[in-house]
Amino acid sequence: MSKGQETRQRLLDSAQQLMYSRSYSDVGVQEICKDAKVQKGSFYHFFSSKSSLTVEVLEQLKMQMIKSILLPAFAKDLTPAKRFERFIEYAYHYQVQIQEEYGYVLGCPMGNIALEMSTQDEEIRKKVEMLFESIFHVFVDVLDDAKAVGEIDNNADTSELAQVCLAYGEGVLLMAKTKNDPEVVKQLLPHVSKLIGFKHK
Amino acid sequence: MSKGQETRQRLLDSAQQLMYSRSYSDVGVQEICKDAKVQKGSFYHFFSSKSSLTVEVLEQLKMQMIKSILLPAFAKDLTPAKRFERFIEYAYHYQVQIQEEYGYVLGCPMGNIALEMSTQDEEIRKKVEMLFESIFHVFVDVLDDAKAVGEIDNNADTSELAQVCLAYGEGVLLMAKTKNDPEVVKQLLPHVSKLIGFKHK
DNA sequence: ATTCTAGTTGACCGCTCGGTAAAGTCAACC
């Protein structure tokens, strides 16, 4: 990676970390630059605005999330139902680890930005909508698998169920953040199986 | 209401409306004052800080929400299951009306502030947690009714189910706001009956 | 009539915000 690309990456990483642990508005360009050890002028050499930096942060966030949680959790070495159980464990442990590191449960980095910025920055809203779309597809895949092996009703609308799962997951993370308690994830997320309608044998 | 209390109320109303339609950080004390036609000095005569004003806004929000949506929707003139259906309709129409008025689906005013402020202002986080607690009790009541009339399993943990309902509702509103589409509410919220486990006769 | 006080006014504080501009540095390529 060239020197410029390294600088750029440091800005993305600092922004991601700071915005996740606080909020978009509470973190300024100045602070991002200080954290990344980059001068403000350089910031605007790489990014046209705070908003466009954020769009790239969101893209990076999605890739990390898919690579480090979604794909491992939903790997096809287990039955779909078991994959969901694994996903719940991953989500729980991630929030536990975050709380240990920051002192706060931080919830979903995409959901956080979505609620804060959807009405204020159309580009950011669109981007988050697309991220959810990507995650949605991952869910559809597993649910289609579940249908194929007969774990769920053959007439189930997997596309709608995927949306339902996503919404429920976001809701649980919102509650966990509000209560600052990762146990909420462990306690509530398993109810997702009722939404999906797994046939318990 | 005395003159002072009227001024105070105007500040609360302006703050509530502006913060709901944008965000906590994006709305300044100055703008709230301008909207309420109050000088800044008066603001700090009534409220010790922007943060404490917000705590009072949240309290007001809770009362309005309970009085204008929760109590009417869950009134005991219908069976618990039907009450939930009515609640879904109310939630949907509220978001439709908001979108017509502001051009954006704004989601849940409490959830919005929860995600933005939970890690930044402990008093606000605590307050939101208490608001959710109040709403939680409303849900527990209906669910207990449902249990009493045999609409749900007699061994159901109504306390846990209430939390689940709340989380799901918040999640659905988050998705609706992100997609800026109130139809999300109409489409996804009915799935809550699967979480509750209504016995369809 | 005077005192008290709740409420109002508007100027002011230090600070940070997102963003700009211009000069300077350095390595690669001709």
Add this chain to the structure above:
DNA sequence: GGTTGACTTTACCGAGCGGTCAACTAGAAT
């Protein structure tokens, strides 16, 4: 060895931030 262009540095902009302050007004209580 000179030129180019990517990258960096630093000073700067107007505006707005949350919050303070002292002077003022008006109405009620004494």
